[in-house]
Amino acid sequence: MMMGKGKWTALMWIAIAELFALSLWFSASVTGAELRELWNLTVLTEAWLSASVPAGFIIGTLISVSFGIADRFNARRVFALSALAGALINGLLIVADSAMIGIALRIMTGVTLAGVYPTAVKLLSQWFPSKRGLALGILIAALTLGSSLPHFISLLFSSVDWKLVIVVSSLLALAAAGIMNWVVKDAPTSPQKTIFSFKLIKQVLLNKPVMLANYGYFGHMWELYAMWTWLPVFFAASFASSSSQISPEIISLASFVSIGIAGAIGCVLGGMAADSLGRSRLTILSLLVSGSCSIIIGFTFGQAFWLTLLVAVIWGMFVISDSAQFSAAVTEFAETPYLGTALTFQMCIGFLVTIFSINLIPVVQNLIGWEWVFILLSIGPALGIVSMVKFSLYETGERSEK
Structure with missing residues (x-):
């Protein structure tokens, strides 16, 4: 007790x-x-x-x-x-x-x-x-x-x-x-x-369900930190182009609500749902909704404040709700001798991916504008869904064995 x-x-x-x-x-x-x-x-x-x-x-x-x-x-x-x-x-x-x-x-x-x-x-x-x-x-x-x-x-x-x-x-x-x-x-x-060793990375690469979970995580990370980094800037540009008089304080509050409050709620609900839905189903659902929001939010650029904020809050909830489940999936399929290597490999490559997407957004935004740039982030969830659909076959097989 x-x-x-x-x-x-x-x-x-x-x-x-x-x-x-x-x-x-x-x-x-x-x-x-x-x-x-x-x-x-x-x-x-x-x-x-x-x-x-x-x-x-x-x-x-x-x-x-x-x-x-x-x-x-x-x-x-x-x-x-x-x-x-x-x-x-x-x-x-x-x-x-x-x-x-x-x-x-x-x-x-x-x-x-x-x-x-x-x-x-x-x-x-x-x-x-x-x-x-x-x-x-x-x-x-x-x-x-x-x-x-x-x-x-x-x-x-x-x-x-x-x-x-x-x-x-x-x-x-x-x-x-x-x-x-x-x-x-x-x-x-x-x-x-659990240990990390470059010599054990080969074992990680040869483990198909682990790599499928990794690919799902890489797609998730392609979207996550770029969204967190550039959404507040998108807010400022969108509200400046609209007829609404939105103060910097409101932009800060909208960013905190969309990323922090909504994201925290999504994390807790995602953690609870994963045990009942299964990790692959929860990640597929989260990737589907967040990827859709990355496409939709551009159409709210310059529109009513409440509409942009609504899409951003939904995006903020689902973009992070599956984050923990990719690592959990690796722990279920990686062998103990290289579990530490598998988790470290996932985290390092995942954060490496964020560097590319974070830097790419402002470059592409200068070419096509805020209305379209976040569509670039939907590539990650799309590829992640493909990987997690394949991963679900292994997850189903493991449950049937139990």
């Missing part, structure tokens, strides 16, 4: 720490207008400012797993130190005076976040050795809310200096470090260690 109560308490604090720490991810993106002028950003450097965190995250993940940091050291301490380092590095943005320095700092921030998100998943697996679908959904919800939190911070401090957004997000990351270090307790049991 105490274990049951303790794990939900641990989940609550881990989720809060995750929410606070992930506010670092888009802390610079929401101040893009100010940084564009301060650092003389071009279309290319602005895109790289947004893509630099995923790039750093990939680097940090590979370093972490190659040296087995999460296995060799206490996971809570790794999270706390990573959040502390991220807070300090993010804070240096207020004194950065060029795009190159800013991008370098954002890459380093991404490196520190590699010690936050994967480590939180590991901590969760320690507290929930089984039936962790809902718990994982709650954790991803916290990640989603945290990623969108700078939009809310910007809403609160939009009439003040942009540096306050950076400072507040850094203070939240410091709070996350404190929560993880002094409030969260170690789980009574630890899971079996």
Whole structure:
């Protein structure tokens, strides 16, 4: 009974720490207008400012797993130190005076976040050795809310200096470090260690159901972070072209609701639905709806505020609702000796894909406009659906065997 109560308490604090720490991810993106002028950003450097965190995250993940940091050291301490380092590095943005320095700092921030998100998943697996679908959904919800939190911070401090957004997000990351270090307790049991090895990647590539789940995840990631990055800019451009008088505060609120609130709800509902519908069905449904929204939202450009927001909220719910299930699918079909390699491979390639889609959006937008550019993101869900339909055959076979 105490274990049951303790794990939900641990989940609550881990989720809060995750929410606070992930506010670092888009802390610079929401101040893009100010940084564009301060650092003389071009279309290319602005895109790289947004893509630099995923790039750093990939680097940090590979370093972490190659040296087995999460296995060799206490996971809570790794999270706390990573959040502390991220807070300090993010804070240096207020004194950065060029795009190159800013991008370098954002890459380093991404490196520190590699010690936050994967480590939180590991901590969760320690507290929930089984039936962790809902718990994982709650954790991803916290990640989603945290990623969108700078939009809310910007809403609160939009009439003040942009540096306050950076400072507040850094203070939240410091709070996350404190929560993880002094409030969260170690789980009574630890899971079996999983390792990463380049020598084992061949085994991952030869495992067909694992690779089908990976392809689904890559399609999902092609859409997710590009949507999170550029939807607020789309809002600003759309509302500016309409007859509606929409303030920057409303744009920040719309972004927070569409990405954060709607996304968090989608994560929890997706985690609950996956256990009853099956992982493949849930991912196919999510990819279908989110991909459709990426096509439809362009037709709302310059139209009524409520119509654009409605499509964005639906998109925000479904674009993230399946995120946790791709990793869960890998854990079900990868053999234990290369499970860690399989999960790391999925995460690294997935975030590598986001760098391409994030950078591609502004380039294509200059050519075809905001009305059509998000159609580019529907390619990912379309390919993901094909993969998960094929994956469902393996999932059905596994259930029949049981």
